[in-house]
Amino acid sequence: MSTNDKLPSRGENFSEWYNQLVLKAELADYAPVRGCMVVRPYGWTLWENIQQALDRRFKETGHVNAAFPLLIPKSFLEKEKEHVEGFSPELAVVTIGGGETLEEPLIIRPTSETIIGHMYSKWIKSYRDLPVLINQWGNVVRWEMRTRLFLRTLEFYWQEGHTAHATSQEAEEETIRMLNVYADFAINEAAVPVIPGLKSDQEKFAGAVRSYTIEAMMGDTRALQSGTSHFLGQNFAHAFDIQFLDWNNELQFAWTTSWGLSTRFVGAIIMTHGDDQGLVLPPKLAPIQVVIVPIHKNDAEKSAVLEVVERLRQELRGFRIKVDDRSEVTPGFKFNDWEMRGVPLRIEIGPKDVEKGSVALARRDLPGKAGKSFVPQQGLSIQVEQTLGQIHKSMFERALAFRQGNTHDPQSYDELLQVVQTGWALSWWCESAECEAKVKEASKATTRCIPLDQPGGEGRCIVCGEPARRKVYFARAY
């Protein structure tokens, strides 16, 4: 597919739009092993920007990074009952090393609670060693059957935070703190509105006491779980014997948490903001924030234009910019190309702009005339900064309005089943597994989360009519 071939429209076939766009924008490609992906430079730079934005927040909240091994003895997984049940079907197993069959097979980590729990039991001896606040950036492998680039791949990239605390309360606070860090990141860096909330027992992490999530609505109204934070109680501390001497010199089991956000979030960005022309990337994370396209018809024009371009490139060096000076394609081709790649802001400079001391700005989030303006070259850096800020704001507001417009308050069970076909429902729920299963069976919609922000009061379960204390989001999900 050449770069100017047309994408399927989102309305026509959202799923194909997504698949083709990821390839066409050169975010990722299929690897030769089923279900694995290659993250190409444009996609990886986006991920690096996500990493930096998160890592800064992790360090500000007192965390440090470390690296734990990829390979875990198979027996480790079996020490936590729910954990092994959850992950056993998804394991990649190394049985041969250095030409010899291994005595104990090793698994490639699907997540690192077990290996990290083992190490924490060695390191933590006293309350003085607590809290331990460690994060790891790395790759994990889960043998998924139905895979899609970024959304669900055999190998994926993520960060996993693992913390240990002296008290239950501290661990719970940490769990919520990191959930809030994710929400803050999603909103303020990615312009992705998210709902922070609690997972149901059926949907929680295998081995957790409670799992929290940030849920986002994609452009087809499906939900995407975009980051999770787990309060693990003392489950892993018991399984791996993480004990410490407390202030009274008595042995106690530690309280642990884990929290993760993965390359799946790249999918969240694509599906929250993209349109029929392609990607629309949030300015703070975009690999290229500003593309400059020089326009000229002859050598005299070219040299006058490029002189200004060079000056502006200098002025804009605080931004991630790209000058597209290719001679083998037309400006129109370039406009389409960079729109497809989602660059937030385009600057066009032609001979008239040189004369007038102006440039044309084109916002990616407002296609056509609405997003176009002519501004002086003087003070361009400030103008660009302000415009990128406006783009972020308008992307967020549009996504929020879309979610609100597609979130329903059904008045009956039948209406619930109907509205979740094209949106989310926020409804009272009695919190029984039966009601949850019934909805899933009838509509494929699952409980996404019990939002932390509740309306208050009480209601009747939308499914069974029994008293309900909290509302829950029902939605079809990725």
Place this chain on the structure above:
Amino acid sequence: MSTNDKLPSRGENFSEWYNQLVLKAELADYAPVRGCMVVRPYGWTLWENIQQALDRRFKETGHVNAAFPLLIPKSFLEKEKEHVEGFSPELAVVTIGGGETLEEPLIIRPTSETIIGHMYSKWIKSYRDLPVLINQWGNVVRWEMRTRLFLRTLEFYWQEGHTAHATSQEAEEETIRMLNVYADFAINEAAVPVIPGLKSDQEKFAGAVRSYTIEAMMGDTRALQSGTSHFLGQNFAHAFDIQFLDWNNELQFAWTTSWGLSTRFVGAIIMTHGDDQGLVLPPKLAPIQVVIVPIHKNDAEKSAVLEVVERLRQELRGFRIKVDDRSEVTPGFKFNDWEMRGVPLRIEIGPKDVEKGSVALARRDLPGKAGKSFVPQQGLSIQVEQTLGQIHKSMFERALAFRQGNTHDPQSYDELLQVVQTGWALSWWCESAECEAKVKEASKATTRCIPLDQPGGEGRCIVCGEPARRKVYFARAY
């Protein structure tokens, strides 16, 4: 082992000094799987600082990052004959995925030339697509038998650059460019003097036409290969069919390179600079550049001292600093502790310093009185910056003088065999595999590299007496 237990001295047992220091300074720990390591936060922060210093240089030389999969079909490795011979004995093999035996076993990448070659053959069609300049930060697995923390582990962390070019000359230039990037990094960030040079055919990378290396002398005079850059010719382009249409519209095979530097370099830093008190970390890479130790005997002193400490913490916020305000240990304990951990500069502040408006500075690289000075609090930031610069310079010069003092110019084969027991030899060599093998057999010393910087002229091979065009370093190596 508690933190103030004594290390073995380097002279007594260098190897045990190294092993115990890595554990004691909390750089790394043994993982439950034989030969794997956990890189602890202090060690990982050092690695992150190495990563940033290198990544900046990679980007300045036009490279971008991407991520290729961990799992590679076994058949891929077999496409390049020398490559498979080199790596086959070291493979970790996944034979089970999702509970099923795999039709084709997958290997965990020991290096990524094959999978990247496969992708490049998809992406590269025309000379316009070249050069491709991609780097990857990641983990690889090699099933080593004799392992040591950082120096040789089953799983290790590294970057591997993989580039493709239209001409042989461009690829050769790239190979040397990246070798020079490594040398520049080693010297200017890590204060590790290195010799850039060419590997012998016996010592080169499996599948390369030519391999280059930076070699460093460790504190026991052994050599450590600290980074390598390979000119791969068209070997991998033939094996993976990386072809492009050239300017004349004719199909050509691309020319490729690869280059890597790993967590092994952490070992280079430890063994180049460390002393009997522990680590001595180069200021530009040290996780903590400056530690402030407040000294006080009573509450009045404490509050006066901590007020100054807080002010200086603000003034020094441009540095990576740590205030050690632990109350359960003495200042003397803290001095030893941070010396063992290699913090380049210590600032002591006691009641007298508060009175005088001064602080005591103690340089890690000059133990005792020689490294101690008293300076005004006023302008401390500039003083610290200058002192860290001096520390870097003096660490580099000391390591260089050590290497020079232990590099010999033996006049006979017998003398060669003798000097390589306690140092390096720089000698004329006829470049035959036989002479190289003979020295190895007799002394365990191998050819480390033919330095790019040659004395000129000609000589006689130190082993066989035949004419020789270039000198080579012989040394025992890690």
